[in-house]
Amino acid sequence: MLEIKNLHASVEDKEILKGINLKVNAGEVHAIMGPNGSGKSTLAEVIAGQEEFEVGEGSILLEGEDLGELSPEERAHKGVFLSFQYPVEIPGVSVTNFMKTAINESRKAKGLEDMPANEMLKKIREKSEMLEIDRKFLSRSLNEGFSGGEKKRNEIFQMAMMEPKLAILDETDSGLDIDALRIVANGVNKLRGKDNAIIVITHYQRLLEYIVPDFVHVLHNGKIVKSGTKELALELEEKGYDWLKEDAVV
């Protein structure tokens, strides 16, 4: 599904990613953990095509296709989805209208007609029920006045609607109380499938109790310094990151 080879990225001449290698197969869930400033969010945004970052060496392949020259919207059309850590507000644009536009733009890129209104409504109903989202919520302006939990749940709703091949969840657990966390995690679990892959970026092991990863990677100072199975997350919870930082120097 996704293959990242020796990826380097910098912003304003400051190198943040210093040679990332990562391979994610269809059907897998990978967790990326690491301390603040290790480059987790940068990695997510670089995969999504945020042009603020200068990509130096290395490549990102999605199903064998190099994403390097593609714009963020083209990557989205290919099936890359980013659940934002801080979703932005767009006043006056309802969640429904936003999703309708997003889905139809992706269809247009594939040479398809707009999704018929009844099909769209059916899909919205299905996905909102699955994520326990009140229908009234969908006619509100995108993220405007949403609580932290509502924003994150809305991101997962969008993921459900877009049905991406590769979903990257950037700190989806931050700002969530335990009930909201459970709902969001349940939603993500329902979206797991053999044909898609999910990358979960998080500080804490807590989220991984709900979304159980197949693999865990530790990012430190722009590099993956350790990879393992879900047990690694528990070890990190117990020991912190410091012991790995020392390793990284070697």
Add this chain to the structure above:
Amino acid sequence: MAYTEEELKKELETKEYEYGFYTDIESDTLPKGLNEDIVIAISKKKEEPYWMTEWRLEAFRAWQEMEEPEWANVKYKKPDFQDISYYSAPNKKPKYNSLDEVDPELLETFKKLGISVDEQKKLAGVAVDIVMDSVSVATTFKKTLAEKGIIFCSISEAIQEHPELVKKYLGSVVPQKDNFYAALNSAVFSDGSFCYIPKGVRCPMELSTYFRINQAGTGQFERTLVVAEEGSYVSYLEGCTAPMRDENQLHAAVVELIALDNAEIKYSTVQNWYPGNSEGKGGVFNFVTKRGLCEKNAKISWTQVETGSAVTWKYPSCILKGDNSIGEFYSIAVTNNFQQADTGTKMVHLGKNTKSTIISKGISAGQSQNSYRGLVQVNSRAENARNFSQCDSLLMGNRCGAHTFPYIEVKNKTAQIEHEATTSKIGEDQIFYCNQRGIDTEKAIALIVNGFSKEVLNKLPMEFAVEAQKLLEISLEGSVG
């Protein structure tokens, strides 16, 4: 690839005015310049009665004594009023009963504008009175309206056919001497529309007029008068586009609305005069006086979408004279490149329990300047007057400006006045968020701008709202910073 800021700017600057073309129709044009003889000549050409000629002359004499106002937040080279021709009319008279008889070249013009008259005719409930270079050349749906006793015709025709109504109401809300441009308009107005809704009648269709400037160096001076008798209702739509020009064209219109007891007038405008090129050369000067008078329990709503003109100076206002009367102003003003807009409203509360609402949305891009100027005035006898004002500005890039000049004068302590204002910028984070969901930058801007403008767009009649949305997209294509 997504846009970089530089690419966007370049694209924005090279965007040509979509409707910049010129129709070659023979014209009957008066020599340039303005004096009493010209005023008399205009009146004569229009075969006006003596009282009308006198009325114009009175205005002209007042105008000569007046100074061009300079208080607006706009800078421009003042027009040379002696270098303008004050009258031009399409040559081929007489008027037509059906559009098939209309000059095919004129119909072609409308096609280019995307305003297919044929389509307009078919559009359920829309009567179109087209003002082409100052003289109406086609009026439709007149018969249906006549059955209800509604008069919808050119102002020239109204002067001939309904002199008692015109005499009674013309200048009653905007007097000849009201201001520099209103005085000029009163002296030389060449045509415009007249609309009269009889007592208790609800106008069954949206009334619509398309204006268009067509002759090089010809100022256009429209005069519109709408009278809604007691308990009547009318919705009036006005839309304009103009062809590309190198020299500045002056447009000084006057619109007067009279809503008698329990009457309601909804007046909607989509304005798209030529804004000048990317260097700020050319473009229309739009100096407009629009004012409505509300009697008891009456309501007037102004809705405007302003995307064009090099310079806009326009304050659709309501005089809330009658008790319980209501005034509303909903506005979207877009400026790009070197456009300058100074626009807003005046709500004058005279009667008891009068209410007014002001929602203004300003969108600035390029190096443009966009000002909101509004006055809320509560008279000493206006018990329990209420006003709510909201002024929002959206900026694109770092070289444009948004300004707000709210004036509040309250002489009655029972008044309740609320004012809210916000300024925001289309952020790169908003664009990236949309991009990440598969929405390209152009579409993302359209989405954000439409969201920003939604409260006002919602006030427009359906078919007009669609047109307005398109205009917003055209005016702002690719602008973000």
